[in-house]
Structures are given as structure tokens and as C-alpha cells.
Amino acid sequence: MPTVIMQRTVTRAFALIAAVAIVVGCASTRMDAANDAQLRAETAAAMRASFKARGQAGIDRLDQDEAQRLCSDYFNKPLPADVASRIEKSNLAAIKWPADGNYVGDWKNGEKIAQSGQGKQYSDDPKSPNGGNCYACHQLAPHEISYGTIGPSLYQFGKRHGYTDDMRKYAFGKVYNTEGYTACSNMPRFGAHDILTEQQIKDVVALLMDPKSPVNQ
Amino acid sequence: MTMKRTRAFGAALAFASACAVSLSAMAQASDAAAEIEKYRQALADGNPAELWEARGEAMWHEARGPNKVSFDKCDLGLGAGVVNGAYAQLPRYFADAGQVMDLETRLIHCMTKLQGVSVADAHKTLFGGPGQRSDIEALVAYVTSQSQGVVMNVSLADPAMKKMYAMGEKIFFFRGGPHDFACATCHGEEGKRIRLQDLPDLTHKSGAQKAYTTWPAYRVSQGELRTMQWRLNDCFRQQRFPDLVFGSPASIALTTYLAYNANGAAYAGPALKR
Numbered sequence: 464m465p466t467v468i469m470q471r472t473v474t475r476a477f478a479l480i481a482a483v484a485i486v487v488g489c490a491s492t493r494m495d496a497a498n499d500a501q502l503r504a505e506t507a508a509a510m511r512a513s514f515k516a517r518g519q520a521g522i523d524r525l526d527q528d529e530a531q532r533l534c535s536d537y538f539n540k541p542l543p544a545d546v547a548s549r550i551e552k553s554n555l556a557a558i559k560w561p562a563d564g565n566y567v568g569d570w571k572n573g574e575k576i577a578q579s580g581q582g583k584q585y586s587d588d589p590k591s592p593n594g595g596n597c598y599a600c601h602q603l604a605p606h607e608i609s610y611g612t613i614g615p616s617l618y619q620f621g622k623r624h625g626y627t628d629d630m631r632k633y634a635f636g637k638v639y640n641t642e643g644y645t646a647c648s649n650m651p652r653f654g655a656h657d658i659l660t661e662q663q664i665k666d667v668v669a670l671l672m673d674p675k676s677p678v679n680q
Numbered sequence: 681m682t683m684k685r686t687r688a689f690g691a692a693l694a695f696a697s698a699c700a701v702s703l704s705a706m707a708q709a710s711d712a713a714a715e716i717e718k719y720r721q722a723l724a725d726g727n728p729a730e731l732w733e734a735r736g737e738a739m740w741h742e743a744r745g746p747n748k749v750s751f752d753k754c755d756l757g758l759g760a761g762v763v764n765g766a767y768a769q770l771p772r773y774f775a776d777a778g779q780v781m782d783l784e785t786r787l788i789h790c791m792t793k794l795q796g797v798s799v800a801d802a803h804k805t806l807f808g809g810p811g812q813r814s815d816i817e818a819l820v821a822y823v824t825s826q827s828q829g830v831v832m833n834v835s836l837a838d839p840a841m842k843k844m845y846a847m848g849e850k851i852f853f854f855r856g857g858p859h860d861f862a863c864a865t866c867h868g869e870e871g872k873r874i875r876l877q878d879l880p881d882l883t884h885k886s887g888a889q890k891a892y893t894t895w896p897a898y899r900v901s902q903g904e905l906r907t908m909q910w911r912l913n914d915c916f917r918q919q920r921f922p923d924l925v926f927g928s929p930a931s932i933a934l935t936t937y938l939a940y941n942a943n944g945a946a947y948a949g950p951a952l953k954r
Contacts, residue, residue: 509847515923522922524920525856
């Protein structure tokens with residue numbers, strides 16, 4: 464066989480193999496997707512059958528919004544940039560900013576909110592105020608040594624980032640709806656999900672941003 | 681036992697008073713962690729779980745229920761009455777029930793099907809509390825103690841087990857509720873803690889092994905022996921989910937996911953925890 468023809472044959476063979484690989488690949492991806500959809504449906508049904516409403520925690524808490532659904536799917540794999548930006552855009556747009564344009568409340572109340580893990584559990588009294596439980600995951604004021612490390616340290620947050628209007632607004636928005644800034648963050652959406660009131664969020668912002676707050680000493 | 685417990689309570693008191701001393705600076709955080717570790721070690725040589733194990737063992741051999749049958753007729757997967765090493769292979773698919781069962785579900789199954797106990801009675805006191813002893817907790821303590829040192833060996837060969845594992849994994853990463861929490865929020869990264877409590881990373885083998893092989897456990901803060909079903913139930917409460925039903929498909933799926941991930945490690949429960 465002349466060399467040119469042989470090369471062409473080899474090239475064609477490779478092209479054929481590549482084409483077959485693509486078809487097989489696509490078919491298996493489609494099958495994976497179908498299997499995954501079925502597994503997802505079965506899991507959702509199993510979840511429904513596995514929980515009962517109790518206290519303030521209704522079964523509707525198993526209904527996922529778009530961010531929860533996408534963040535579950537991508538929990539253990541890299542989050543595609545377009546998915547992240549879709550989540551961030553819609554959540555940022557839904558933030559209800561304070562009508563008075565003031566983001567900072569009382570850091571002393573903020574400290575109490577940061578300490579309290581009360582709220583939204585079926586074992587909690589829905590009539591008592593919710594907490595933010597910030598210390599569960601973040602270092603804040605240095606006197607509190609019992610802090611968690613799931614989130615970054617916020618010690619000297621204001622001092623480090625500057626006591627600017629932009630930073631105060633950012634802190635408010637971040638506590639109100641973290642998904643507006645970091646898609647699939649581990650942090651709850653305290654404002655968007657009615658965990659904390661607008662005033663409570665302002666108080667937490669004060670804990671972070673008031674130069675007199677123990678966080679900034 | 682009594683002396684051991686006295687020592688344990690002494691250590692607990694010492695720890696409590698150490699906490700009461702006001703600590704001035706952040707540098708104390710590592711000292712506090714070291715103190716907690718000392719406290720854990722002091723408690724480790726006297727585990728009140730033994731009381732639950734002893735009660736469970738007596739119950740195991742006792743003729744119970746309307747049918748007056750003992751658990752010696754109960755098959756945990758290795759044959760009727762075989763307890764040694766049984767927990768290290770659970771959950772598993774049970775053909776006689778046509779479903780995957782964890783230890784707790786299987787015990788309830790034996791109570792209702794073998795001993796003739798009504799379903800309602802079998803579910804009466806699933807978790808113990810002040811003045812309320814749970815038979816299930818005692819039985820679980822006994823059965824699990826008989827797998828101490830046995831290497832975890834949960835099989836996914838049965839398709840029902842494979843499906844349970846896959847569902848368990850999905851549930852582990854399921855974010856929901858007002859706080860957007862999934863199991864993985866707290867248990868998906870290594871070296872994290874909530875407040876001062878270390879969190880096992882259950883997505884990696886070593887973390888899953890260390891955590892799973894030390895449940896059930898006697899919880900010092902509650903004065904109770906707690907089962908895996910309790911552990912999952914209370915995690916979901918803190919996740920702000922509704923109430924996880926005892927023995928529900930989701931609970932068994934998650935247990936299957938965790939137990940299989942712990943394969944290869946020697947079982948070490950019932951352990952003792954804060």
C-alpha cells in the first residue's frame with residue numbers, strides 16, 4: 464500500500480474511532496443524566512416519606528429553590544462559572560436594602576445575635592427572637608474563644624477593610640443574602656430567608672463595622 | 681466501674697470549673713482545645729455505655745412480647761441469634777423483609793414479627809430521656825458492643841444496597857430549609873469545627889471511619905446512650921429540617937452511605953462523647 468493511502472486510511476480509522484467514541488460518550492452522558500434524573504426523583508420521594516412536620520418546621524422545607532438545587536448538584540464538583548453567576552445575579556437582585564439607606568445598628572445587640580443559635584429549629588419557640596449564630600462558624604470579638612472555623616475569621620473586619628459606605632453596604636448585603644456574592648456559600652441567607660430582621664442585620668453589621676465594636680479592637 | 685465513673689465525673693467537674701475561670705485572650709483557644717482533649721481522655725477509661733450494654737444483653741436473651749420469644753431467634757444478617765460481628769455488616773438487604781435495614785429497623789422488625797409486639801409499642805420510646813428508658817438504645821448498645829474490633833465490611837453487592845448508597849449520597853449533599861444546610865455544610869471539609877467542636881469530614885474515608893465507628897455513643901452532656909438514628913435525627917433538627925422519621929428510607933440511605941464509607945476500619949463503639 465502506498466504510504467499516502469496508508470496514512471489516509473489510518474487517519475480515517477482514527478476519525479472513525481473518534482466519532483464512535485463521541486457517540487458512545489454522548490450516549491453514556493445521556494444515560495447518566497437519565498439515571499441521575501431518576502435517582503433524583505426517587506431520592507425526593509424518599510425524602511418526602513422520611514420527614515414529618517414538627518413545630519415550625521413544615522414539610523415544605525424540603526422544597527428546594529433554584530440555588531439550593533444547583534448547589535446540591537455541584538456540592539462535590541466544580542461549580543461552572545455560568546451557573547455561579549446565574550445564582551449570584553438573581554440573589555443579589557432580590558436583596559431588600561434598608562429604605563433609610565443606613566446599614567449600621569447597635570454592635571451590643573449584634574454581639575447577642577452573633578452568640579445565639581436559636582431560631583427556625585422545630586425545637587425553638589417561634590415567638591422568641593432568632594439568632595445568627597455567627598460564632599458557630601466565625602471568629603469575631605477576641606473575648607469569645609469558642610468560635611468555629613467553617614467560615615473565615617472576621618476579627619478586625621472593619622479595621623482591616625476600612626470603615627467605608629461601600630463596605631457597610633457590602634456587609635449588610637452579604638449577611639442578608641450571601642448567595643448574591645458567593646454562589647453556594649455555606650452561610651445561610653439571613654435576610655432573604657427571614658432568619659434575621661432588617662434591624663438585626665444592621666446590628667450584626669455594627670458588630671463588624673463599628674470602630675467601637677470589640678471585633679475591631 | 682463505680683470508681684471509674686467517680687473519676688470521670690471528677691474530671692468533668694474539673695473541666696467545668698476550668699471553664700468558669702475567665703480566659704483573657706485568643707491564645708487561650710488552643711489551651712481550651714487541649715483541655716477538652718484531656719477531658720475526653722479522662723472520661724474514656726470509664727464509659728457508662730456499659731450499663732446500656734448490660735441491660736441490652738439481658739433483654740436479648742429474655743423471652744419477650746406476646747409470643748414469648750427471645751432475640752436469640754432474631755437474624756441480624758449472620759444467622760438467627762448471631763450477634764458477634766453483625767453490626768460491622770449493617771445495613772444490609774434482608775430478603776425476609778424485602779428491604780434494606782439498619783440495626784435499629786431490624787430490631788423493631790424482630791420485635792413486631794418475632795415477638796408479636798405491636799408496631800406502636802415497638803416505637804414507644806425510641807430515644808431515652810429523664811425517667812424514660814429506651815429498650816432500643818439498650819439493645820443497640822449490646823449488639824454494637826459485640827462488633828468491637830471487627831473490621832467494617834458493608835457490601836453493596838445487592839442492587840437494593842447500591843441504590844440506598846446512591847440515595848444516601850444525594851441526601852448528604854441535599855441543601856434545603858431556611859438555613860440552606862446540607863449534611864455536607866458541616867461535614868464536607870477537613871479540619872473544621874463548629875464553636876470548639878471538631879467536625880468530622882464524612883466525605884473522606886478517614887473522617888467517615890473515625891465518626892461512624894464511634895457511634896452509637898454515650899453522650900456525657902445528655903447522660904444517655906445515643907444511637908445512629910438519634911444522631912441523624914438531631915443533625916436534621918439543627919439543619920432546620922422537619923423531624924426525621926425513625927427507620928425512614930432517608931435515615932437508612934444515609935446510614936448506608938456512612939457505613940460503607942467507613943469500610944476497612946475496626947468498629948470501636950459504643951464510644952463516649954461530649
